[in-house]
Amino acid sequence: EFADYRDYTLGDDLRQLDWNILARLERLFVKLYIEEEDVTVSLLIDASASMAAGRPPKLLFAKRAAAALGYIALASEDRVVVSALAGRTSRRMAALRGSGRLFRLLANLSAIEPAPGPTDLLTATRHALAGLTGRGIVVLCSDLFDPAADRVVRDLAATGAEVIVLHVLAPDELEPDLAGDLRLVDAETGEGVDVTVDLPVLDGYKRRLAAWRDELAAVAARRRVSYVPLASDIPIAELVFAELRRRRILG
Numbered sequence: 001e002f003a004d005y006r007d008y009t010l011g012d013d014l015r016q017l018d019w020n021i022l023a024r025l026e027r028l029f030v031k032l033y034i035e036e037e038d039v040t041v042s043l044l045i046d047a048s049a050s051m052a053a054g055r056p057p058k059l060l061f062a063k064r065a066a067a068a069l070g071y072i073a074l075a076s077e078d079r080v081v082v083s084a085l086a087g088r089t090s091r092r093m094a095a096l097r098g099s100g101r102l103f104r105l106l107a108n109l110s111a112i113e114p115a116p117g118p119t120d121l122l123t124a125t126r127h128a129l130a131g132l133t134g135r136g137i138v139v140l141c142s143d144l145f146d147p148a149a150d151r152v153v154r155d156l157a158a159t160g161a162e163v164i165v166l167h168v169l170a171p172d173e174l175e176p177d178l179a180g181d182l183r184l185v186d187a188e189t190g191e192g193v194d195v196t197v198d199l200p201v202l203d204g205y206k207r208r209l210a211a212w213r214d215e216l217a218a219v220a221a222r223r224r225v226s227y228v229p230l231a232s233d234i235p236i237a238e239l240v241f242a243e244l245r246r247r248r249i250l251g
Contacts (some may be wrong), residue, residue: 005030012030016029032206039078039136040081040133041069041070041137042081044139045059049114050145051114051142054169055170063109066082066126067105074097074102079095087120123147125152125155125185137161137222138159139166140165153220154219167213167229169229170232175206179198180196182196226247228247
Protein backbone atom coordinates (compact mmCIF):
# COMPACT_ATOMS: atom_id res chain seq x y z
CA GLU A 1 0.00 0.00 0.00
CA PHE A 2 1.52 3.31 -1.12
CA ALA A 3 2.59 5.60 1.77
CA ASP A 4 4.98 8.39 0.65
CA TYR A 5 7.99 9.48 -1.43
CA ARG A 6 11.62 10.13 -0.49
CA ASP A 7 14.71 11.19 -2.42
CA TYR A 8 16.60 8.46 -4.22
CA THR A 9 19.89 7.40 -2.64
CA LEU A 10 22.58 5.18 -4.14
CA GLY A 11 21.68 1.53 -3.70
CA ASP A 12 17.89 1.94 -3.72
CA ASP A 13 15.85 -0.49 -5.79
CA LEU A 14 15.42 1.13 -9.22
CA ARG A 15 12.09 -0.63 -9.59
CA GLN A 16 10.67 1.69 -6.91
CA LEU A 17 11.56 4.91 -8.81
CA ASP A 18 8.64 7.09 -9.86
CA TRP A 19 9.36 7.71 -13.53
CA ASN A 20 6.46 10.16 -13.91
CA ILE A 21 7.97 12.51 -11.32
CA LEU A 22 11.38 12.13 -12.97
CA ALA A 23 9.87 13.23 -16.31
CA ARG A 24 8.16 16.27 -14.75
CA LEU A 25 10.72 17.45 -12.18
CA GLU A 26 13.92 15.79 -13.41
CA ARG A 27 14.53 14.50 -9.89
CA LEU A 28 14.70 10.94 -8.61
CA PHE A 29 12.13 9.88 -6.02
CA VAL A 30 11.52 6.44 -4.54
CA LYS A 31 8.02 5.30 -3.67
CA LEU A 32 7.52 3.98 -0.11
CA TYR A 33 4.96 1.37 0.78
CA ILE A 34 3.37 -0.05 3.91
CA GLU A 35 3.39 -3.84 3.85
CA GLU A 36 0.71 -5.59 5.83
CA GLU A 37 1.83 -8.95 7.16
CA ASP A 38 -0.58 -11.84 7.25
CA VAL A 39 -1.30 -12.79 10.85
CA THR A 40 -2.46 -16.32 11.55
CA VAL A 41 -4.35 -16.98 14.77
CA SER A 42 -3.95 -20.67 15.65
CA LEU A 43 -6.54 -21.95 18.12
CA LEU A 44 -5.37 -25.19 19.74
CA ILE A 45 -8.23 -26.97 21.51
CA ASP A 46 -7.43 -29.75 23.96
CA ALA A 47 -9.94 -32.47 23.05
CA SER A 48 -8.72 -35.05 25.57
CA ALA A 49 -11.23 -37.08 27.56
CA SER A 50 -10.57 -35.06 30.73
CA MET A 51 -11.88 -31.95 28.99
CA ALA A 52 -15.38 -33.48 29.02
CA ALA A 53 -15.49 -33.14 32.82
CA GLY A 54 -17.08 -30.31 34.74
CA ARG A 55 -20.28 -28.31 34.85
CA PRO A 56 -20.13 -26.69 32.37
CA PRO A 57 -17.71 -29.04 30.60
CA LYS A 58 -14.24 -27.63 30.08
CA LEU A 59 -14.34 -28.51 26.39
CA LEU A 60 -17.55 -26.53 25.92
CA PHE A 61 -15.89 -23.53 27.53
CA ALA A 62 -12.82 -23.99 25.32
CA LYS A 63 -14.94 -24.01 22.18
CA ARG A 64 -16.86 -20.91 23.27
CA ALA A 65 -13.66 -19.06 24.11
CA ALA A 66 -12.16 -20.06 20.75
CA ALA A 67 -15.32 -18.86 18.98
CA ALA A 68 -15.07 -15.44 20.64
CA LEU A 69 -11.36 -15.02 19.91
CA GLY A 70 -11.79 -16.42 16.41
CA TYR A 71 -14.57 -13.93 15.67
CA ILE A 72 -12.32 -11.04 16.73
CA ALA A 73 -9.56 -12.34 14.45
CA LEU A 74 -11.88 -12.84 11.47
CA ALA A 75 -13.31 -9.36 11.92
CA SER A 76 -9.73 -8.03 11.77
CA GLU A 77 -9.13 -9.92 8.49
CA ASP A 78 -6.63 -12.24 10.15
CA ARG A 79 -6.39 -15.89 9.21
CA VAL A 80 -7.84 -18.37 11.74
CA VAL A 81 -6.84 -22.02 12.03
CA VAL A 82 -8.43 -24.44 14.51
CA SER A 83 -6.62 -27.60 15.62
CA ALA A 84 -8.09 -30.25 17.92
CA LEU A 85 -5.50 -32.02 20.09
CA ALA A 86 -6.25 -35.67 20.88
CA GLY A 87 -4.29 -38.85 21.30
CA ARG A 88 -0.79 -38.22 20.00
CA THR A 89 -1.76 -35.98 17.10
CA SER A 90 -3.78 -32.93 16.08
CA ARG A 91 -6.57 -32.47 13.57
CA ARG A 92 -5.98 -29.21 11.70
CA MET A 93 -8.98 -27.66 10.01
CA ALA A 94 -8.91 -25.46 6.93
CA ALA A 95 -7.76 -21.89 7.44
CA LEU A 96 -10.51 -19.27 7.47
CA ARG A 97 -10.41 -15.57 6.72
CA GLY A 98 -12.98 -12.77 6.76
CA SER A 99 -16.04 -12.17 8.92
CA GLY A 100 -18.15 -14.08 6.40
CA ARG A 101 -16.46 -17.30 7.57
CA LEU A 102 -17.79 -17.05 11.12
CA PHE A 103 -20.40 -19.76 10.64
CA ARG A 104 -17.78 -22.14 9.25
CA LEU A 105 -15.63 -21.41 12.31
CA LEU A 106 -18.57 -22.18 14.61
CA ALA A 107 -19.29 -25.39 12.71
CA ASN A 108 -15.65 -26.50 12.98
CA LEU A 109 -15.60 -25.86 16.72
CA SER A 110 -18.95 -27.53 17.26
CA ALA A 111 -17.66 -30.70 15.58
CA ILE A 112 -14.85 -31.15 18.14
CA GLU A 113 -15.67 -33.96 20.57
CA PRO A 114 -13.64 -35.39 23.48
CA ALA A 115 -11.44 -38.24 22.33
CA PRO A 116 -11.61 -41.62 24.07
CA GLY A 117 -8.48 -42.99 25.67
CA PRO A 118 -5.33 -41.21 26.82
CA THR A 119 -3.97 -38.07 25.17
CA ASP A 120 -0.29 -37.15 25.04
CA LEU A 121 -0.72 -33.38 25.15
CA LEU A 122 2.95 -32.62 24.50
CA THR A 123 3.16 -34.82 21.40
CA ALA A 124 -0.19 -33.57 20.08
CA THR A 125 0.87 -29.97 20.60
CA ARG A 126 4.16 -30.54 18.81
CA HIS A 127 2.25 -32.07 15.91
CA ALA A 128 0.09 -28.95 15.68
CA LEU A 129 3.06 -26.58 15.96
CA ALA A 130 4.87 -28.36 13.12
CA GLY A 131 2.31 -26.88 10.73
CA LEU A 132 2.78 -23.27 11.85
CA THR A 133 4.28 -20.84 9.37
CA GLY A 134 4.99 -17.13 9.52
CA ARG A 135 4.07 -14.52 12.08
CA GLY A 136 1.10 -15.21 14.29
CA ILE A 137 -0.69 -15.82 17.54
CA VAL A 138 -1.12 -19.21 19.17
CA VAL A 139 -3.90 -19.78 21.71
CA LEU A 140 -3.98 -23.04 23.67
CA CYS A 141 -7.11 -23.82 25.67
CA SER A 142 -6.52 -26.83 27.91
CA ASP A 143 -6.79 -28.19 31.44
CA LEU A 144 -3.07 -29.08 31.13
CA PHE A 145 -3.65 -32.40 32.85
CA ASP A 146 -0.40 -33.84 31.56
CA PRO A 147 2.88 -34.64 33.34
CA ALA A 148 4.69 -32.58 30.70
CA ALA A 149 2.47 -29.47 30.96
CA ASP A 150 5.48 -27.22 31.63
CA ARG A 151 7.21 -28.56 28.51
CA VAL A 152 4.06 -27.81 26.50
CA VAL A 153 4.35 -24.16 27.56
CA ARG A 154 8.06 -24.10 26.70
CA ASP A 155 7.46 -25.61 23.26
CA LEU A 156 4.75 -23.05 22.53
CA ALA A 157 7.11 -20.24 23.49
CA ALA A 158 9.87 -21.64 21.28
CA THR A 159 7.79 -20.97 18.16
CA GLY A 160 8.45 -17.23 18.49
CA ALA A 161 4.74 -16.54 18.11
CA GLU A 162 2.67 -14.56 20.57
CA VAL A 163 1.38 -17.30 22.87
CA ILE A 164 -1.71 -17.29 25.08
CA VAL A 165 -2.48 -20.24 27.35
CA LEU A 166 -6.03 -20.40 28.69
CA HIS A 167 -5.71 -22.86 31.57
CA VAL A 168 -9.28 -23.93 32.25
CA LEU A 169 -10.40 -26.05 35.18
CA ALA A 170 -13.93 -26.99 36.22
CA PRO A 171 -15.45 -25.42 39.35
CA ASP A 172 -15.58 -28.82 41.06
CA GLU A 173 -11.86 -29.29 40.32
CA LEU A 174 -11.08 -25.99 41.96
CA GLU A 175 -13.43 -26.54 44.91
CA PRO A 176 -14.19 -30.29 45.17
CA ASP A 177 -17.43 -31.19 46.94
CA LEU A 178 -16.26 -34.62 48.06
CA ALA A 179 -16.33 -36.48 51.36
CA GLY A 180 -15.87 -40.00 52.67
CA ASP A 181 -14.43 -43.13 51.11
CA LEU A 182 -14.33 -42.79 47.33
CA ARG A 183 -12.82 -44.39 44.26
CA LEU A 184 -11.58 -41.80 41.77
CA VAL A 185 -11.22 -42.97 38.17
CA ASP A 186 -8.93 -41.37 35.59
CA ALA A 187 -11.10 -40.22 32.66
CA GLU A 188 -8.42 -41.10 30.10
CA THR A 189 -6.73 -44.26 31.34
CA GLY A 190 -9.60 -45.76 33.37
CA GLU A 191 -7.25 -46.37 36.28
CA GLY A 192 -8.72 -45.86 39.74
CA VAL A 193 -7.44 -44.93 43.16
CA ASP A 194 -9.20 -45.35 46.51
CA VAL A 195 -9.17 -42.27 48.74
CA THR A 196 -10.69 -41.09 51.97
CA VAL A 197 -11.63 -37.44 51.65
CA ASP A 198 -11.81 -35.20 54.70
CA LEU A 199 -11.00 -31.54 55.39
CA PRO A 200 -7.21 -32.01 55.75
CA VAL A 201 -7.12 -33.93 52.46
CA LEU A 202 -9.11 -31.19 50.69
CA ASP A 203 -6.83 -28.52 52.13
CA GLY A 204 -3.77 -30.41 50.93
CA TYR A 205 -5.32 -30.82 47.49
CA LYS A 206 -5.99 -27.09 47.20
CA ARG A 207 -2.44 -26.22 48.26
CA ARG A 208 -0.96 -28.56 45.65
CA LEU A 209 -3.34 -27.23 42.99
CA ALA A 210 -2.36 -23.63 43.77
CA ALA A 211 1.35 -24.54 43.73
CA TRP A 212 0.95 -26.28 40.35
CA ARG A 213 -0.76 -23.26 38.80
CA ASP A 214 1.85 -20.93 40.27
CA GLU A 215 4.61 -23.09 38.79
CA LEU A 216 3.01 -22.99 35.34
CA ALA A 217 2.56 -19.22 35.64
CA ALA A 218 6.26 -18.85 36.49
CA VAL A 219 7.32 -21.00 33.51
CA ALA A 220 5.09 -18.90 31.24
CA ALA A 221 6.34 -15.57 32.63
CA ARG A 222 9.98 -16.53 32.04
CA ARG A 223 9.16 -17.19 28.39
CA ARG A 224 6.81 -14.24 27.86
CA VAL A 225 3.76 -16.44 27.46
CA SER A 226 0.41 -15.02 28.56
CA TYR A 227 -0.91 -17.53 31.11
CA VAL A 228 -4.55 -17.12 32.12
CA PRO A 229 -5.98 -19.46 34.80
CA LEU A 230 -9.75 -19.79 34.43
CA ALA A 231 -12.80 -21.65 35.67
CA SER A 232 -15.10 -23.15 33.05
CA ASP A 233 -18.10 -21.28 34.47
CA ILE A 234 -16.73 -17.80 33.78
CA PRO A 235 -19.01 -15.99 31.28
CA ILE A 236 -17.36 -15.56 27.88
CA ALA A 237 -18.18 -11.85 27.89
CA GLU A 238 -16.27 -11.49 31.15
CA LEU A 239 -13.34 -13.42 29.70
CA VAL A 240 -13.12 -11.21 26.60
CA PHE A 241 -14.11 -7.80 27.93
CA ALA A 242 -12.65 -8.01 31.44
CA GLU A 243 -10.10 -10.76 32.05
CA LEU A 244 -8.17 -10.58 28.77
CA ARG A 245 -8.31 -6.78 28.67
CA ARG A 246 -7.11 -6.55 32.27
CA ARG A 247 -4.11 -8.67 31.33
CA ARG A 248 -3.57 -6.53 28.20
CA ILE A 249 -3.96 -9.53 25.94
CA LEU A 250 -6.77 -7.78 24.07
CA GLY A 251 -6.77 -4.05 23.41
